[in-house]
Amino acid sequence: MNLHVLLVEDNPGDADLAREWLDESPAAVVDMCVSQTLADATEQLKRSMFDAVLLDLDLPDSRGVDTLRRVRAAAQDVPVVVVSGAARTDLRDELRAEGAAEVLSKEEANSWLFSRCVLYVVERNRAEARHAEIAALLETTPDAILVVGTDKTVRYVNQAAVDLFGVERCALLGETMAFSVKDRTTTEVGVPRRDGERVCEMRVVPMTWKSEPASLASLRDVTEARKATELRRRANELEAENHRMHEINRLKSEFLANMSHELRTPLNAVIGFSQLLHSGKVAPDAPEYREFLGDILSSGRHLLRLINDILDLAKVEAGRMEFHPEELDLRDAIREVVMILRSSETERRVRVRTELSDEVPRVYVDAVRLTQVLYNFLSNALKFAAREGQVIVRSLPEGPDAFRIEVEDDGDGIDPKDLGRLFTEFQQIGAGRSRRRQGTGLGLAFTKRIVEAQGGHVGVRPNPDRGCTFFAVFPRRVESSVLEVL
């Protein structure tokens, strides 16, 4: 051991002797400074770090116990060995009380005792300093630390553990720990406390405590963090809800604006032409007279169709549309719709072909609603199919519990950017002049809603070559529970 020692001694003979004794020690290499006065000693202590002070109490500038007090005041962390002429027992006690690490009398001292004593004092001081460091770490860490023996009794707790559990340290020690001990994985545990449960993250690792196997549990109080997370989650939820309400409001306004536009458009023709005829600007025998009457009539019919569609839509929206499922032959139902529409579409010579799977012969659905969906898809397909083109109507199984109806056309197809709003109210899509304003712009929106109301879904996909395919997936058996909701 290397020792840096300050010898405070005004008698040069005694100083030489002390140096001699220490130099003889086999266990230590001693580097010694000597002060002959207290003033010089305190000055030295300020300047450098010593492992120990060897102190003669009677100096030219200080005497007795007071000398010890003043040295201790100058360097609290340095152990002081008092080397006194005659050390009475009561003086020894007093010196110990004042913080002397050891008291040696000059009479009884010899080389071996002297060096042993100095070494011991220094080692003890170093050990105490290390202990103080470790204790400071353990007692100031914000994580609660507990050592639990194999019998589950608590052997050690730090200050954070005392604070966390809210009971005295002695009440915790010896207590049985209620947590299940799991190695290394982080688990969340609730720690009951008078002011409410604390939520903690706990990690447990194996250790050796006083030569026996034990577990070290460290608990981090995450109650506030969890509360903050929960608050943030709630805030996000509210914000999303708020956003959703705004969006619903926006869609409602948009729907209203669109509806106003769609109703005013045919009304413009109805009122405008009526006013013309009524004011006598067109003579009853003029050829325009009958033509304008026809315009009024067809615009009026368009209005009626719009109003019916809007009412239907409102009914599904309000959950008041009734469904009457019945067992029917899917292929017959499809053929019937195809037959009706095929005969109405003769002008553009579009061919309608059917590919009906034998795997879905009979289904249990509302025949009227099924027909409506197919009618919508097929009339759209006929509108947008190429002149003298082809439309294919398919029925397919979709797993064991559902089936799919598809209508494929070979028209111009749909711009991918329009796919999203296809099933939205009043969105009529079609390029330039090929668009026909016979529709109300509500057909697909309505189709989507009645299919979804029966527990199915709709969609559209572009064909690899030309046109696109609309599809609707229905449950083979429309469940009564779905109907109850409605």
Add this chain to the structure above:
Amino acid sequence: MSTPYILVVDDNPANLKLVAYLLKLGGYDVGGATDARETKRMIAARRPDLLLLDLQLPDADGLELARQLKSDPATEDIVVVAVTARAMKGDRNRALAAGCDGYVSKPIDTNTFLDVVGEFLDCVSPRQEMR
């Protein structure tokens, strides 16, 4: 002064027919278009004195078309009047903000429509002798 030429844009055939008929009754030269592309082509072929513009066209938004016409030096001084079924709060201001010189909501009043048209024509050209 030659007969003013009015171009009517509406994708609804009945409404196009109605306005065109009224304007012919008023003695104007009338052209008709049903979408933005056709409108531009017809303007290029013969510059109208007045453009009556529906705002919801199959191939473009009417407001966008108005903006384009008003920002092109070749067409900026054509009088553009929106004739539209968009009649919610704010629609008039949106039309005027897009550069339209006037706004008429549908359904139109056929008894006063020609007077309205006459006023817009007066704004830019000396009164025509016609009517």
